[in-house]
Amino acid sequence: QITLKESGPTLVKPTQTLTLTCTFSGFSLTTRGVGVAWIRQPPGKALEWLALIYWDDDKRYSPSLKSRLTITKDTSKNQVVLTMTNMDPVDTATYYCAHHRGNVDLDYFYGMDVWGLGTTVTVSS
Amino acid sequence: QSALTQPASVSGSPGQSITISCTGTSSDVGGYNYVSWYQQHPGKAPKLMIYEVTNRPSGVSNRFSGSKSGNTASLTISGLQADDEADYYCSSYTSKSTVVFGGGTKLTVL
Numbered sequence: 286q287i288t289l290k291e292s293g294p295t296l297v298k299p300t301q302t303l304t305l306t307c308t309f310s311g312f313s314l315t316t317r318g319v320g321v322a323w324i325r326q327p328p329g330k331a332l333e334w335l336a337l338i339y340w341d342d343d344k345r346y347s348p349s350l351k352s353r354l355t356i357t358k359d360t361s362k363n364q365v366v367l368t369m370t371n372m373d374p375v376d377t378a379t380y381y382c383a384h385h386r387g388n389v390d391l392d393y394f395y396g397m398d399v400w401g402l403g404t405t406v407t408v409s410s
Numbered sequence: 411q412s413a414l415t416q417p418a419s420v421s422g423s424p425g426q427s428i429t430i431s432c433t434g435t436s437s438d439v440g441g442y443n444y445v446s447w448y449q450q451h452p453g454k455a456p457k458l459m460i461y462e463v464t465n466r467p468s469g470v471s472n473r474f475s476g477s478k479s480g481n482t483a484s485l486t487i488s489g490l491q492a493d494d495e496a497d498y499y500c501s502s503y504t505s506k507s508t509v510v511f512g513g514g515t516k517l518t519v520l
Contacts, residue, residue, distance in 0.1 A: 371473070389503060
């Protein structure tokens with residue numbers, strides 16, 4: 286059974302850097318075709334895809350946020366970490382991590398098939 | 411990349427069928443058969459309902475089906491049930507090797 290859990294601060298100040306950790310179980314991030322994605326959702330608004338890291342350490346970022354995001358993995362700890370710099374009140378949202386299955390180079394791309402429960406982050410001074 | 415375009419809301423009565431559209435461009439929806447659909451109930455995490463345009467994950471009811479024509483993908487829910495009332499989001503792989511979501515559609519079961 287695949288499970289993911291997000292953790293990190295619930296409150297950050299403007300201009301600070303946010304660090305979120307996704308701790309997962311039930312799969313290995315060394316398995317071909319597997320990845321972990323981060324998605325966020327501001328209160329009452331739509332989902333926004335942020336970043337994805339693949340089993341082979343290939344990393345993809347939202348073009349609009351690329352300069353502020355860094356995604357890394359620690360396969361020994363079964364964790365994926367997302368950092369977002371220069372936080373602003375508009376970054377207030379629920380942040381989700383999700384198991385991603387597939388890769389275009391492998392001719393399949395299922396998307397995010399298992400999600401964590403999410404963690405709420407508020408940006409305020 | 412711009413968000414995919416979805417209607418803000420749709421509604422239907424129990425037992426009826428509804429269709430939610432998701433319009434993109436040739437750089438995302440139209441260029442790849444990698445469209446997914448997600449269901450999100452209030453306060454809950456999204457759930458994958460359709461992947462690769464037409465495929466249902468194990469455990470998802472066959473009342474949910476997906477299709478695509480050109481730059482527009484669609485999700486059809488037949489035999490509407492009260493529990494189908496939720497927000498629905500489409501997503502697509504893009505030519506920049508990223509993923510983009512739609513703006514979401516609120517489904518109301520009358």
